[in-house]
Amino acid sequence: MTIIKNYHFNYSLIINSYKPVILLLHGFMGNINEFDEAIKLLGDDFSYLTLDLPGHGKTQVLGGDEYYSMENTAQGLINLLDELQIAKCFLVGYSMGGRLALYLTLHFPERFYQVVLESASPGLPTEAERLERVKRDAQISKKLARSLAKLDFAEFLLNWYSQTIFGNIKYHQEFADMLESRLQNQPLELVKSLRFMGTGSQPSLWEKLKDNLVPLLLLVGEHDDKFIKINREMVHVSSRAKLNIISNAAHNIHFENTLEFVQNVKYFFHETKFVKHN
Numbered sequence: 001m002t003i004i005k006n007y008h009f010n011y012s013l014i015i016n017s018y019k020p021v022i023l024l025l026h027g028f029m030g031n032i033n034e035f036d037e038a039i040k041l042l043g044d045d046f047s048y049l050t051l052d053l054p055g056h057g058k059t060q061v062l063g064g065d066e067y068y069s070m071e072n073t074a075q076g077l078i079n080l081l082d083e084l085q086i087a088k089c090f091l092v093g094y095s096m097g098g099r100l101a102l103y104l105t106l107h108f109p110e111r112f113y114q115v116v117l118e119s120a121s122p123g124l125p126t127e128a129e130r131l132e133r134v135k136r137d138a139q140i141s142k143k144l145a146r147s148l149a150k151l152d153f154a155e156f157l158l159n160w161y162s163q164t165i166f167g168n169i170k171y172h173q174e175f176a177d178m179l180e181s182r183l184q185n186q187p188l189e190l191v192k193s194l195r196f197m198g199t200g201s202q203p204s205l206w207e208k209l210k211d212n213l214v215p216l217l218l219l220v221g222e223h224d225d226k227f228i229k230i231n232r233e234m235v236h237v238s239s240r241a242k243l244n245i246i247s248n249a250a251h252n253i254h255f256e257n258t259l260e261f262v263q264n265v266k267y268f269f270h271e272t273k274f275v276k277h278n
Contacts, residue, residue: 004079006063006072011051013084014039020113021047021089022269023081025097027119027252029157029182029190031057034094038254041262046090046269051080053097055193056185068196070203074104081111090269094118094254096193099202105216106208114215116265119165119251121230122205133200141191148187157182167223167250178255209238216241217268219261221249 001010012032013021022042026034032052039048052059054068054076061067067076077100081089091112093101098120105115124130147153157179161170169175195201216238218231222245235243244264249256 001058002080002083003062004076004083006061006067007054007076007080008060008062009051009076009080010058011049011080014048016044016047019045019047021049021086022265023049023077023086023089023091025091025093025101026050026053026056027095027097028193029056029160029185030094030097031181031184033181035092035254037258038262038265041258042266045266049084049086049089053100053193055189055191055197061192065192065196068192069201070100070103070197073100073197074107077104078108078111087111088113091115092118092265093120095120095251096197099123099199099205100197102205102209102216103202105214106205106212109212109214112214114217114269114271116217116219116268118219118253118261119221119224119227120218121199121227122209122234123199123202125204125206130200130204133198135200137194137198137200141194144187144191144194150183153183153187154179156187165224165226165251167221167256169250169252169256172256174255206237209234209241212238212240214240215268215271217264218243219246219253219264220244221246221251221253221256223250227251 001008024035032050054061054073088111091101098117102117105112124133143156147156218241220227220231231243235241246253246257246260254261
C-alpha cells in the first residue's frame with residue numbers, strides 16, 4: 001500500500017522487464033483482483049497496475065468525503081502514477097472504472113497511449129437526467145447501508161446482478177466466487193463511492209469527448225442493449241473511438257467472455273508500435 005495525498009492506495013504492480021504498463025480500473029463493488037483472469041491470459045506482453053478504488057477493498061480515503069469523487073480520484077491516480085514513475089501507460093476501465101478511465105483520458109491525455117472502455121459511458125448529458133439518477137442512487141445507498149450483515153449484503157448483491165444489463169451472469173460457473181469477492185467490500189464505503197462517483201454525480205463528458213485525441217476501443221456485450229446504444233453514440237461523437245460488440249456477454253464482458261475480451265485488448269494495444277516505454 002502507498003500513501004498519496006488524501007489516499008492510502010492498495011495496489012499491485014507486476015513488472016515484466018521493458019514491457020509497457022496497463023492500468024486496470026474495476027467497476028462498482030469490484031476490487032484489485034477484478035482482472036486477474038484477464039491478466040493471466042494477457043501474459044508477459046505487458047506490465048500491470050491494479051488497485052482498489054476509493055470505497056472499495058483495502059484502499060483508504062484520508063481526506064474528506066469529497067475525495068471519493070471522480071475528479072479527486074482521477075488526480076489521486078495521476079499522483080500514484082507519478083509516485084511509481086509511470087510517465088505513460090495503457091488504460092482499461094470497466095463500468096464505473098470505465099467512466100473514470102474516460103475522465104482520465106480526456107483530462108490527462110498525455111499520460112495514456114490507448115484506452116479500452118468496457119461497458120462505459122460519458123455520463124448523463126442533461127441536468128434532469130443526472131438529478132433523476134441521483135435519486136435512484138440514493139435509494140440504492142439506503143439499501144446498501146441497511147445490508148451491514150453479510151447475509152443481507154449477499155441478498156443485495158443477488159438483487160443487483162438480477163438487473164437486465166447483467167444478462168445471465170448469475171448462471172456463470174464462477175458467479176459464486178465473484179459474489180464472495182464482492183462480499184469483501186464494506187457497504188458503508190460503497191455508499192460513499194456511489195454517492196460521490198455514481199453516474200448521477202459525475203460531470204458529463206459528452207462535450208469533451210468531441211475533442212478527444214487518444215485512441216479508444218469501446219467494448220460492449222451483445223446482450224447489453226442499453227450500453228450498445230450509448231457506445232454507438234460515443235463512436236458518432238468521437239472520431240478516435242471504435243466499437244466492438246462482444247458475443248456471449250452482457251455488461252461484465254471480462255468475466256463472461258474473458259478470452260474474447262483479452263483478444264480485443266491485446267490486438268488493440270499491439271497496434272501501437274513501441275521499443276521501450278518508461
